Amino acid sequence: MRRAVLLLATLAYLAGVAWMTLRPTVYGDGTSELLWRVLDLAARHEETDWITFARVEAAANVAMFVPMGMFPALLLPKWAWWVGVVVGLVATVAIESYQATVLSATRFADPQDLVMNTLGAAIGAAFVGLVLPRSRRSRRRGRSPRQSPAW
Template sequence: MRRAFLLLLTVVYLAGVAWMTLRPSVYGSGTSELLWRALDAFARHDETSWITFARVEAAANVAMFVPMGMFPALLLPKRFWWVGIVVGFAATVGIESYQAAYLSATRFSDPQDLVMNTLGAALGAAFVGLALPRRRRRPAQSRSKAAAPVW
């Protein structure tokens, strides 16, 4: 049941990433206007003037790809936690190639995206592989019924 739920979450997540990265425009006019208003407000204050579009975009790329590293690490045996990094890198290469080939009029392929997305996937995979405790599996016999004592 846990595996099926993780697979469902993975599919929903991947659909969201595809929707964000493979369409001609990242956001609609309302979202864009809200983002630029917020950035203008941050720019007016010394304490928050460091919050720029480039930094917000980089942080968003990292955050968006943390699950890209986590899901493979959760679905595969613990020793393969690093596969999430490879998946994040490969997905980014595919996304950036698609954007360069088919969306060049409205989107552009950026090497920084490759770095930030892969960093996000690495953080997600490392969290699962290194920070989460090892999952313990009980043998199949002990799950089905308790062993009878031997007298």
């Protein structure tokens, strides 16, 4: 059951990434206007003037690809957690190639996206591969032998 839910969540996530990255425009006029208003507001204050479009976009790319690293790491055997990083890299190369060729009139391929997306996937995969095993081990010590694993 857990695996089926995880696969369903993975497919929903991939559909969302495809929707964000493979369409001619990133967002509609209303979203664009709101984003620029927020950035303009941030620029007016000394405490938040460091919040720029480039930084928001970079952070969004990292955040969007964290699950890209997590899902393969959760679906595959524990020792293959690093596959999530490779999946993130390959997916980004495919997305950027598509944007550079098919969507070249409205979108452009950005080498920074390759770095930020792969970083996000690496964070997700490393979390599953390096952090979750420790928390599972500590939970195992406190439970009876008949209990099933939490994940």
